[in-house]
Amino acid sequence: MPFSITDIRADFPILSQTIYKRPLIYFDNAATTQKPMQVINAISDYYLHDNCNIHRGVHYLSVKATEAFEEARKEVREFINAPSTHEVVFTKGASESLNLVAASFGKKFIKEGDEVITTIMEHHSNFVPWQIICGEKGAMLKVANILPDGQLDLEHLYSLITEHTKIIAITHVSNVLGTINPIKEIIAFAHSKGIPVLVDGAQGVSHIKVDVTDLDCDFYCFSGHKMYGPMGMGVLYGKEKWLEELPPYQSGGEMVKDVTIEKTTYNELPFKFEAGTPNVEGVMGLRAAVQYLKALGMDEIRAYEDSLLKHAFERLSAIKDIRFFGTAPDKASMVSFLIGDIHPFDAGTIIDKMGIAVRTGHHCAQPLIDHFGIPGTVRASFALYNTIEEIDKLADAVSRVKTMFR
Amino acid sequence: MTIQELESQIVDEFAAFDDWLDKYDLILDMGKSLPPIDPKYKTDQFIISGCQSKVWLHAEYRDGKVYFTADSDAIITKGIVSMLVSVLSGQTPDAIQSADLSFIDRIGLKEHLSPTRSNGLASMVKQMKLYAMVFKMKS
Numbered sequence: 001m002p003f004s005i006t007d008i009r010a011d012f013p014i015l016s017q018t019i020y021k022r023p024l025i026y027f028d029n030a031a032t033t034q035k036p037m038q039v040i041n042a043i044s045d046y047y048l049h050d051n052c053n054i055h056r057g058v059h060y061l062s063v064k065a066t067e068a069f070e071e072a073r074k075e076v077r078e079f080i081n082a083p084s085t086h087e088v089v090f091t092k093g094a095s096e097s098l099n100l101v102a103a104s105f106g107k108k109f110i111k112e113g114d115e116v117i118t119t120i121m122e123h124h125s126n127f128v129p130w131q132i133i134c135g136e137k138g139a140m141l142k143v144a145n146i147l148p149d150g151q152l153d154l155e156h157l158y159s160l161i162t163e164h165t166k167i168i169a170i171t172h173v174s175n176v177l178g179t180i181n182p183i184k185e186i187i188a189f190a191h192s193k194g195i196p197v198l199v200d201g202a203q204g205v206s207h208i209k210v211d212v213t214d215l216d217c218d219f220y221c222f223s224g225h226k227m228y229g230p231m232g233m234g235v236l237y238g239k240e241k242w243l244e245e246l247p248p249y250q251s252g253g254e255m256v257k258d259v260t261i262e263k264t265t266y267n268e269l270p271f272k273f274e275a276g277t278p279n280v281e282g283v284m285g286l287r288a289a290v291q292y293l294k295a296l297g298m299d300e301i302r303a304y305e306d307s308l309l310k311h312a313f314e315r316l317s318a319i320k321d322i323r324f325f326g327t328a329p330d331k332a333s334m335v336s337f338l339i340g341d342i343h344p345f346d347a348g349t350i351i352d353k354m355g356i357a358v359r360t361g362h363h364c365a366q367p368l369i370d371h372f373g374i375p376g377t378v379r380a381s382f383a384l385y386n387t388i389e390e391i392d393k394l395a396d397a398v399s400r401v402k403t404m405f406r
Numbered sequence: 407m408t409i410q411e412l413e414s415q416i417v418d419e420f421a422a423f424d425d426w427l428d429k430y431d432l433i434l435d436m437g438k439s440l441p442p443i444d445p446k447y448k449t450d451q452f453i454i455s456g457c458q459s460k461v462w463l464h465a466e467y468r469d470g471k472v473y474f475t476a477d478s479d480a481i482i483t484k485g486i487v488s489m490l491v492s493v494l495s496g497q498t499p500d501a502i503q504s505a506d507l508s509f510i511d512r513i514g515l516k517e518h519l520s521p522t523r524s525n526g527l528a529s530m531v532k533q534m535k536l537y538a539m540v541f542k543m544k545s
Contacts, residue, residue: 346481346483350430400427
């Protein structure tokens with residue numbers, strides 16, 4: 001499928017609406033992306049034709065829905081190039097995937113005096129679960145710093161590793177700075193010391209071709225709704241050797257093999273981690289999203305988004321007093337900035353009234369915002385359906401903000 | 407003037423403008439007319455924390471009336487704070503407690519008072535009414 005922005009925008013009817021008498025410009029894609037008709041149709045088709053509880057049913061619909069569900073798992077496996085489908089666990093989002101690993105890995109492998117390493121650029125979802133488990137176990141959470149341009153300070157990260165380090169939990173792409181971390185290099189270094197690495201891929205999968213086999217990561221977590229799929233749907237990829245070792249996170253139906261009054265044995269992977277009736281409509285939607293991205297091609301998407309990012313930097317840096325947060329050379333398509341000392345809340349409110357959705361505040365990354373000593377940033381995050389013209393309008397809106405708050 | 411009269415005055419001022427950006431220009435002007443809060447009250451003790459912007463609020467009780475001073479680190483928030491202070495400051499505790507502050511809705515700024523807006527304004531109104539209640543109980 002050729003990369004035609006006109007055709008792509010036609011797939012996203014939500015984008016053609018008018019707000020405050022202005023055409024909607026949606027730049028809050030790092031929070032959630034819009035959904036193409038293909039995803040919306042997949043969900044409604046499921047309820048129109050296939051709805052049924054999956055796995056154990058012997059009747060026609062149950063078999064059909066189960067097949068579609070497991071087919072979706074295969075497509076997700078292929079999308080991230082996981083070695084096996086039983087290493088692909090469906091969750092309700094990246095946060096749940098991260099909580100699952102922190103809780104289950106922590107329960108089994110982290111004890112008093114141990115250490116977990118994370119970074120200052122993490123979303124709270126890859127920070128707080130580790131803080132909690134370390135608190136419970138009497139372990140220490142160590143936090144790697146960043147360099148002034150928003151790159152991870154690798155030297156500092158590596159210097160934190162000791163013989164007590166049990167796991168490194170790191171984001172693929174910062175949701176505030178856009179920095180793409182050199183995770184392959186970090187994983188190789190950590191493995192040379194025998195330490196597993198979890199990658200928070202919530203901001204990675206929609207922008208970058210992810211190959212978990214090539215990365216050799218031990219866990220990779222992401223959400224469906226940030227990659228054009230539905231909300232309440234996420235994925236945990238985990239290496240088989242770890243998933244086999246980890247205790248279940250939740251219990252209930254589906255995840256058990258045998259239950260007697262005395263004892264329960266657990267189901268095989270990935271079902272051990274999928275307690276209860278799963279979000280089947282979500283999985284159908286995610287499958288459609290994966291097919292959509294695959295058809296466009298992740299390399300083409302990356303190239304197009306890079307051109308948006310380049311244009312945004314060109315236009316915005318021409319505005320006097322603009323301060324960017326995150327200017328690393330390897331960066332996903334988002335810009336975080338402040339205009340002089342104008343409060344991000346003020347800037348965001350006016351930009352909204354000009355029809356442009358941006359996000360303001362700490363972006364669920366308070367340690368990072370505190371590190372900069374600012375009240376928050378304005379973040380414009382781009383997706384494959386955004387245009388150069390929309391970025392021009394953002395630059396105009398930012399100039400307008402500057403005049404208003406002079 | 408009564409709270410209702412003060413509210414109507416503000417609603418009339420906003421009625422003159424059609425475009426949202428002009429309305430916000432007016433909000434910014436209102437922020438500038440907010441009497442400054444004594445710096446000694448700009449501490450954590452007097453802070454009303456929202457997720458995004460902060461509000462500092464101080465109240466005094468004199469001759470049966472409550473007097474508020476306030477500030478915010480965001481200018482739009484400060485503009486709305488200024489409106490709330492100008493409407494409620496100098497009123498009796500009873501009047502403050504029963505004020506419905508519908509003017510915010512009438513000028514189309516209801517979203518700013520929503521607790522989900524996380525700018526501290528919804529908590530600020532609660533706090534103003536709480537001060538009124540406490541002063542009334544003490545007097």
